[in-house]
Amino acid sequence: xxxxxxxxxxxxxxxxxxxxxRAWVSHNRVAALCARKIAEKCSDLDPDKAYVLGLLHDIxxxxxxxLDMRHITEGYYFMKKLGYVDCAKICxxxxxxxxxxxxxxGVNDCTKEDTEMVITFLKENEFDDYDRxxxxxxxxxxxxxxTFIEKRLVDATLRRGFNDYTIEKWKxxxxxxxxxxxxxxxxxxxxxxxxxx
Numbered sequence: 001x002x003x004x005x006x007x008x009x010x011x012x013x014x015x016x017x018x019x020x021x022r023a024w025v026s027h028n029r030v031a032a033l034c035a036r037k038i039a040e041k042c043s044d045l046d047p048d049k050a051y052v053l054g055l056l057h058d059i060x061x062x063x064x065x066x067l068d069m070r071h072i073t074e075g076y077y078f079m080k081k082l083g084y085v086d087c088a089k090i091c092x093x094x095x096x097x098x099x100x101x102x103x104x105x106g107v108n109d110c111t112k113e114d115t116e117m118v119i120t121f122l123k124e125n126e127f128d129d130y131d132r133x134x135x136x137x138x139x140x141x142x143x144x145x146x147t148f149i150e151k152r153l154v155d156a157t158l159r160r161g162f163n164d165y166t167i168e169k170w171k172x173x174x175x176x177x178x179x180x181x182x183x184x185x186x187x188x189x190x191x192x193x194x195x196x197x
Contacts, residue, residue, distance in 0.1 A: 002086040009052040012082075016062030024061045026143035031057060034137040034146050034192045041184035041191060042129070049086070050133055056087045057094045057134050068107040069095070073114045086130070092121050093131040094138050097172035099123075103165040105156065129183075136176040136188075146192040149173055 004012065017025045032054030039050035060075025061067060067074060075091030095104055099122040101115070108115060127135075139149050153170050180188050 003049055003052050003084050004056075004082075004087070006048055006051055006055075009055045012059065013055055016059055019062045020065055022061070022065045023143035024058050024065065027141050028055055028058050030141035030143065030145055031055075031134065031137040034140050035133050037191050038133060038137070038180055038184060038188055041186065042180075045129060045133065050130065053087060053090045053130055053134050054137050056084075057090050057138060059087070060091060068109045069104050069118075070109045070114070073110055073118065089125065090131065090134050092118060093125070093127055094134045096122060097135045097139075097176060098165070098168055099125075099127065100165070102163070103169045103172075105160045105163060105166060105169070132176055132179065136173070136180060139173045139176070140188075140192060140194065146194045148189065148194055148196065149177055151196065 003009075013025060013028060032051045035050035035054035036047045039045035039047040056075070056079065058071060058075065059078060060071035060073065062078070063071075063074045072092050072095050076088045079085070079088035079091055097103070101108075101119050101122060110118065136149075139152050140146050142152060142155075153173060157166060177188065184191060
């Protein structure tokens with residue numbers, strides 16, 4: 001299988017938490033729960049797969065909290081090494097609701113070769129609904145629980161800065177909310193029990 005079982009994913013995340021015990025682990029858990037709840041409302045998505053992809057989307061942070069953009073490539077290579085290609089794809093795609101490297105907010109601490117790999121990946125891979133779902137759930141998840149996209153986006157921007165593509169990125173996240181509201185035929189905030197945290 002191209003992704004682990006929920007139990008196997010929990011073991012991977014627990015091991016990562018020992019290596020780097022920070023708030024990112026709780027953030028991943030919240031994103032995973034949101035992904036499962038939304039997927040349960042979608043006839044063509046597997047809730048367990050959605051949960052696993054959410055649980056491991058930031059797994060590259062196991063190698064150190066100081067990593068910025070490099071956490072996506074570290075996660076990609078780690079998941080590929082384990083044979084979990086669906087998880088590897090999510091490690092890269094979750095940071096790009098618009099498929100261009102410029103929308104990444106933060107420091108590009110990747111090597112030149114890894115930067116080129118990400119650019120090529122974004123050009124050659126089409127996002128599916130699992131990519132979209134984890135992008136959305138990443139933007140819904142504080143480490144303390146599910147929240148509103150706008151609040152999480154402002155929080156991230158205050159911490160990581162604003163660039164020429166920030167508004168485009170925000171619009172892409174808001175479009176994902178509309179997309180999944182339609183797909184689930186409800187307001188996803190009610191599905192995930194979002195709070196003004």
